[in-house]
Amino acid sequence: MRIGVLTGGSDCPGLNAGIRALVRKGVQEHGDSFVGFRDGWLGVLGDNTVPLDIPAVRGTLPRGGTILGSSRTDPVAVPDGPDRIRRTLDAHRLDALVVFGGINTLARAAVLADRYGIPCVGVPKTIDNDIAGTDYTIGFDTAVNVATEAIDRLHTTAESHKRVLVVEVMGRSTGWIAVHAGLAGGANCVLIPERPFDLDEVCAHVTSRFRATYSPIVVVADSAQPRGGGVELEGLSGVGEWLGNAIEHRTGHEARTTVLGHIQRGGTPSPQDRWLATRFGLHAVDAAHDGAWGSMVALRGTDIVRTPLAAAVAAPKCVDAARYAENEIFFG
Template sequence: MRVGVLTGGGDCPGLNAVMRAVVRKGVQEYDYRFTGFRDGWRGPLEGDAVQLDIPAVRGTLPRGGTILGSSRTNPFSVENGVRLIEENLAKFEVDALIAIGGEDTLGVAARLTEEHGLRCVGVPKTIDNDLCATDYTFGFDTAVHVATEAIDRLHTTAESHMRVLVVEVMGRHAGWIALHSGLAGGANCILIPEQPFDVERVCDYVESRFKASYAPIVVVAEGAVPRDGTMVLKDDSLDSFGHVRLSGVGEWLAKEIEQRTGKEARTTVLGHTQRGGTPSAFDRWLATRFGLHAIEAVHDQAWGSMVALRGTEVVRVPLAEATDGIKTVPPELYQEVSVFFG
């Protein structure tokens, strides 16, 4: 059997670890051959592929990014996209396809399996940790570590100058990174997309912190929205899946705080540093296990399934279930950590 592999969406620490595990087990235990498609769904659309074997994945466990490249290509927005994919899979004699990605990448895999009979298996990937059906996605732990370290470092400069520092982290519709890193880093206020925030309340937290002779750190997810306000956008452009580009809420909030409190406020946007660099030990472990179980799913012909972490066990769930909505921060969990605000 020849198995195709692709990585779609934003790059993420642990992608190479998944492919390493898929290829190692697939070659050694099942004598499979592998074809890697470049740049997500663009690869099978345009027939851009490379051979994947054990030498190709050797030494990639600690390497960030993806050796295959990635993109946000949506084949359903391309004329005759499905037919082109079918033709190129046949051209490269690919019998099955492992798609490693988030909601959009896996959503395409689900449709191709259900509507067109392609043999697809999914591996969940997103630093936002917002995919349904799995407790954790690889990349999230690394992003939280990066954000927490940044917050730790920013505390000292904030206190040295007695200024407000607003830290903007990733999180389009789910605030998991903000919540975890903000709590671990001792932030004085955490703002997430699930809970519209009151700017005046944030300013109260800031003033309270200054009264205690400490400089406040405010952590805000890029998708957080002020109450009675709108989401702050980088621009009006959309990607091929119809998503807007977010950025700017941190800068907007810092200006509001400065104007309302008279305290100097600065913004740090962590941006792509959260998804770059070497994966954490946990993400290497999780990505490797996902890869091992993904190739087992291929061997068992469990088409239309996705590997997922439930507790400490890796299980299989339907791709349709995994892409049916996103996993958001529950109100009670946000309330739990709010005792540290102010």
């Protein structure tokens, strides 16, 4: 087979490990050849390619980012987009297109496969872990490790100065990073978008922690909101800074905010992400050879399975009440 490969949406650690495995298995076991598209769907629309063979992926296992580049281009919204994609695939005599993407990139792959008959196989990657049908996505574990290490480090400076430390993490519309890193890092309060928070309760947790002679750590997902909304972020870095200011004003305890931002997406992938991305790449080749168009490789327990792309991206996978309750045991 001749297979095209792209990475779309936000970068994350582990993408190169997945590309490497895809190419290695395809070439070595099936005699496949590969064409890489630069900058996601933009590269397919513009026929911007890069050679993708075993020498091209050698040494990429521990590298962060993506050797193919990425973009947030929506190929379905572009005039004549699906037809342009088909013409590009035909020009390179490609039998399949493997798409590494988050919920938006994979949603476009689902539309192209199901509505336009373009032979797409999806691979889920996003630090947000918000894609349904898979237990975990490429990049999530590394982001949790980065956030957990930051929380560990902030505990000591918080205690040295008797301060409240607010840590803002990413997550888009879900709180997976906050819940995992908050529990692993011993946070005293974790706030997520799935559960609008009561500012008075947060301040009560903070005050309770100081009575126990410990300085509290509050982890907040960047899209979390208080009950009733009404957060004014003009002139602020985000909800974390707003929350730190509000806690300091209400409790009288000095507060500082750390926004982890893009460092959660950068750098070397964790061993877990290398393992997961490698297995996804290996199984994506099999899906292509089986003609499983419109499917996505996914992790269920320790098994790699296939699930329909359209179902996987129909709605974000959210943190459920039972999972959040595990964190609540340690609040205050």
